[in-house]
Amino acid sequence: xxxxxxxxxxxxYIGSHTVLQLLLGGFRVVVVDNLDNSSRTALDRVxxxxxxxxxxxxxxxxxxxxxxxxxxxxxxxxxDAVIHFAGLKAVGESVQKPLLYYNNNLIGTITLLEVxxxxxxxxxxxxxxATVYGWPKEVPCTEDFPVCAMNPYGRTKLFIEEICRDVYRxxxxxxxxxLRYFNPVGAHPSGCIxxxxxxxxxxxxxxxxxxxxxxxxxxxxxxxxxxxKDGTGVRDYIHVVDxxxxxxxxxxxxxxxxxxxxVYNLGTGKxxxxxxxxxxxxxxxxxxxxxxxxxxxxxxxxxVYASTENAERELNWKTxxxxxxxxxxxxxxxxKNPYGYGSPDSTD
Ligand code: NAD
Ligand code: UD1
Numbered sequence: 402x403x404x405x406x407x408x409x410x411x412x413x414y415i416g417s418h419t420v421l422q423l424l425l426g427g428f429r430v431v432v433v434d435n436l437d438n439s440s441r442t443a444l445d446r447v448x449x450x451x452x453x454x455x456x457x458x459x460x461x462x463x464x465x466x467x468x469x470x471x472x473x474x475x476x477x478x479x480x481d482a483v484i485h486f487a488g489l490k491a492v493g494e495s496v497q498k499p500l501l502y503y504n505n506n507l508i509g510t511i512t513l514l515e516v517x518x519x520x521x522x523x524x525x526x527x528x529x530x531a532t533v534y535g536w537p538k539e540v541p542c543t544e545d546f547p548v549c550a551m552n553p554y555g556r557t558k559l560f561i562e563e564i565c566r567d568v569y570r571x572x573x574x575x576x577x578x579x580l581r582y583f584n585p586v587g588a589h590p591s592g593c594i595x596x597x598x599x600x601x602x603x604x605x606x607x608x609x610x611x612x613x614x615x616x617x618x619x620x621x622x623x624x625x626x627x628x629x630k631d632g633t634g635v636r637d638y639i640h641v642v643d644x645x646x647x648x649x650x651x652x653x654x655x656x657x658x659x660x661x662x663x664v665y666n667l668g669t670g671k672x673x674x675x676x677x678x679x680x681x682x683x684x685x686x687x688x689x690x691x692x693x694x695x696x697x698x699x700x701x702x703x704x705v706y707a708s709t710e711n712a713e714r715e716l717n718w719k720t721x722x723x724x725x726x727x728x729x730x731x732x733x734x735x736x737k738n739p740y741g742y743g744s745p746d747s748t749d
Pocket of ligand 1: 409410411412413414415416433434435436437438439440463464465466485486487488489490505509528529530531582583584585604
């Protein structure tokens, strides 16, 4: 019997790629998403890309905080596990509107955990973030590094990690994977699904992509005086398809004996600077990205990259793609969909 997986936030960037890999892997997938930061079109395309597996996807548009709706869903379907992506993720907005972030991310998660518990579904994979390492004292970051929060968004990740640990302590029947993602970039190689942020992108590659298609005049490089090879910030960029596959590995791990509440980094273990990333994108796209050099962005760390040892050993998962493929697939998506899932009129 195919396993049933509930994917919250499955219409979003990482969610849509993970849903596709799940379908191709033979899972039955139910997505709950309020489409606050995503489009139904993403799931239509996932269904097409999944071919014969497409009919194994169903979608429910509602907010995770809508407990009666979630109850109804759990009453009608027996889920083997839940992958929980749904949440707000814009760091700057979280500083401006902390209550919005605490309400959405924390109440959404607590409601989900309550309903799962009530229905005896106690297997969870949660999207945490490398943001919990703050400005790490050394690299690579291992999972036992001290954690901290630099902003309300990051605090929601820390709180949810702690909530999950408490839930497990109170009831060891729970099996939970806290996955700390580094910097997801790129898109499915088909160019049919990818990242489509609303408004001005906060993250590097969506911004670069919008410059390349002529939606923005130049990339502002935040900080040129870091102690790095070229003075710009260094991050661990991971292809979103590799990241999606990491979720399948985590899901399989949940079935092994002895699993409690575990934490794994999902990254490549390699650091790349802003200028290296821009150069790789220029090569992949043949487009020149005009740069404006600027001061550091508040709250930014200098160098962050993952130790991937634990994930490689225990999840039996390893990234396949490098910067070249990330930029190739990002450009393929951008050139085919310069306005993401929307039209020039529906976005700024
Ligand atoms: P995304 O915004 O594309 O996807 C999140 C999805 O959740 C969206 O489709 C949104 O509509 C939905 N959603 C939000 N609140 C909801 C609610 N209350 N009820 C139902 N649906 C809701 O973001 P993403 O990049 O795919 O990120 C997915 C998860 O991974 C998030 O939790 C994010 O914090 C985490 N994460 C992302 C990154 C990154 O760089 N993209 C890095 C680390 C962690
Ligand atoms: C940011 C978030 C972090 C979140 C992560 C993934 C902040 C302070 N941190 O981290 O909480 O987990 O995204 O979603 O927002 N850069 C530019 N110009 C730009 C954008 C970025 O030079 O227009 C630089 C940054 O200074 C950084 C690198 O590019 O050195 C990567 O930035 P970004 O993609 O925003 O990711 P993080 O900084 O890792």
